[in-house]
Amino acid sequence: MKKLINNPENVVKEELEGISYAHPDLVKVFFDPNYIVRADAPVQGKVGIVSGGGSGHEPMHGGFVGMGMLDAACPGAVFTSPTPDQMLEATKAVNGGAGVLHIVKNYTGDIMNFEMAADLARAEGIDIESVVIDDDVAVQDSLYTAGRRGVGTTVLAEKLCGAAAEERRSLKQVADLCRKVNGWGRSMGMALTSCTVPHVGKPTFDLPEDEMEIGIGIHGEPGRERMKVKSADEITEMLMEPIVKDLPYKSGDEVLIFVNSMGGTPLIELYIIYRKAYEIAQKHGLKVVRHLIGPYITSLEMAGCSITLLKMDDDLKKLWDAPVKTPGMRWGA
């Protein structure tokens, strides 16, 4: 295992220390239990938005804490659900009196622990809504999931709901928006290589030098099929076609295309994937009105990519363009 780490047991703690050194203007980092909140939390009268999940998917979620996106993130150990006490403390820290939305990726441990945290927070008088993201069209059930897995749409939901909360929309409105985004987003991923969980020390799975896996999960969960490595254009078709069919997106729809690196795939390759994804979208009559290209929901150093398509409307476009200031996503008005 070749990684830039010290003791594998300390990876998350030391990463959080690095974040606390780098971004004191944007976030506050708490330890034992571990959670990250925006520096000015709680924002009075604003819906708080909390997400979280296993570490190893950086910048998601900790890198998305800040103005215009998340109020708090709860990082678990690598590929391991955070605990209810992390979620409860984060929820209390960002409660500005307008309630708190939990954005939860559909993994059994995350669901269970966020439900427990929501119950505990409600017992303390905080209004909670929870929305589960389950956008991965690759497989129906999976290693850690009943139903579809939650992947790339999570990043988009966090941006869009964060902007809606900044506008002081109500808890019900922000939660309904999150459900709409989940309903309009579809994703699928693939891997060229495995990744290695630091405290495990060996690759999560074996993939021969000439093979790839289509439909892989972000923890290396099995996908749809293993096959010989194909060209970027063929791979893009294999990801895009099931996505486009699933919603189904219709000719004339406006869409955002999100091409994501699994961690070890560089930007030059992502643009080659984006090129073909854009052409396929056009072929279907879809109008590409926004995009996101880069490593945003990763699987440690796994080589590969995922594509997410999100149907857009005027409200979503306005929310997408709204300012955001977080360690991992930042732009002006």
Place this chain on the structure above:
Amino acid sequence: MKKLINNPENVVKEELEGISYAHPDLVKVFFDPNYIVRADAPVQGKVGIVSGGGSGHEPMHGGFVGMGMLDAACPGAVFTSPTPDQMLEATKAVNGGAGVLHIVKNYTGDIMNFEMAADLARAEGIDIESVVIDDDVAVQDSLYTAGRRGVGTTVLAEKLCGAAAEERRSLKQVADLCRKVNGWGRSMGMALTSCTVPHVGKPTFDLPEDEMEIGIGIHGEPGRERMKVKSADEITEMLMEPIVKDLPYKSGDEVLIFVNSMGGTPLIELYIIYRKAYEIAQKHGLKVVRHLIGPYITSLEMAGCSITLLKMDDDLKKLWDAPVKTPGMRWGA
């Protein structure tokens, strides 16, 4: 070779097509010769800034074209210098009457071709200044370089000079600023793995499973030493100590720390490196006033990192914070 590409000969062309589909609001892409200019070029009365070099280091340089940074970038083939005609066309396209600055990384081919392009542009009546970046403290001469190689400080110089040009500083002022930034910046990198140039098809060098190389160049040029893989903290010390000694930075100096991924190293590891780099800077009495963490000057999918330290002053802080809107670096006021 596992990559998300089609024909290895078409990697740069298809990447540029992807960029042209994604960012028509920010840049215009030209083919044969290949260059990228900001969408509103030429900006009348503003110094134009042009950089370029071999592809394979994305987002540098093409991803840095836009308001507040570069006016144009010239991408060569992977790890191959662009040609004088690319540079000349780019220079003419961004000349707004206030002259054009060429920011050139110190590689023999880049130097030679940018000199030729500067001569040709001057013959057409355009004022040109050229500044060579040579900030890599690892080795004195190298495979493609007489003197020190140009690496991470290039990214910082492009941001800072871009902001100065937006303020309508003169060509001489922007060029002097670039020289100052080069004089105040020091870098060193390391690799855990090699990378593979697409049209070569096999790794640039062999590095055994338990070894790393300290002082590597961004094209895989030999560094200082190969050794068994060490901990992140030890690696950070091996990079930081030669950097800090070289300027020499003094106790009380304000600095920016830039921790860069070579392409295949994920963000979670960069924060662990940043954590130790910050602590080492503090130990030396340096005040860390700004930072940059992420993949900005990469070497295809190479795993590893580089650290750049830049001495800062009030002017550089103001320029660093100025708005920027490019595909690869974007923030508001």
